[in-house]
Amino acid sequence: MPSLGRRLAAEWLGSALLLAAVVGSGIMAQKLAGGNIAIALLANTIATGAILVVLILMFGPVSGAHFNPVVSLAFALRGELPWATAGFYSVAQIAGAIAGAWAAHLMFELPMLQLSATIRSGTGQWLAEAVAALGLLLTIIGCRANAPASVPYAVGLYITSAYWFTASTSFANPAVTVARALSDTFSGIAPSGVPAFIVAQIAGAMIGVLFASWMWQRAGAQPRSTTS
Secondary structure, three states: OOOHHHHHHHHHHHHHHHHHHHHHHHHHHHHHOOOOHHHHHHHHHHHHHHHHHHHHHHHHHHHOOOOOHHHHHHHHHOOOOOHHHHHHHHHHHHHHHHHHHHHHHHHOOOOOOOOOOOOOOOHHHHHHHHHHHHHHHHHHHHHHHHOHHHHHHHHHHHHHHHHHHOOOOOOOOHHHHHHHHOOOOOOOOOHHHHHHHHHHHHHHHHHHHHHHHHHOOOOOOOOOOOOO
């Protein structure tokens, strides 16, 4: 197994590249879509789903390619990741996500330090985040149980789909949520909306873990990588 340092570096860099893609593609889409929000969201969606596949294929063998504190929490609850490691992963993921958002700003010659003004709130948005996180955990655990090699593609496709069927456009990730609050661009969320989004994400993920434990009962010890 790779050292903890290498695994944390993979989680940091993977999260940074993910947010660079999410925020950067949002900025580019808004510039090129001519005010058509549907086209801008489609471009943002394709870039996000595509980079997820690449990042999971690249970093999965090193760290498991979580890039998401609720995924790390879920694996800790399932006994597949030590709690201390899950905590370290979460710190690396949040730090990497913020760095990725800042990198996107700099690439497009925008101020690096920003706060989003985009209000995302309300019961529909919160329910959407719970559903998005629930589906993401079911995708990961279910595919690992039945077709491990499919996980990178399944996660990318799920997020691509969830961008469109959830009212919140499927953040489904506390690290992503925090970083997007620091970007006053197409993909941003006002900081005031962050706590409720994260609570909803954790709730949805926990429901997903409980359901998955019943649906795909495990026999014996399980590997700790999301892709094995």
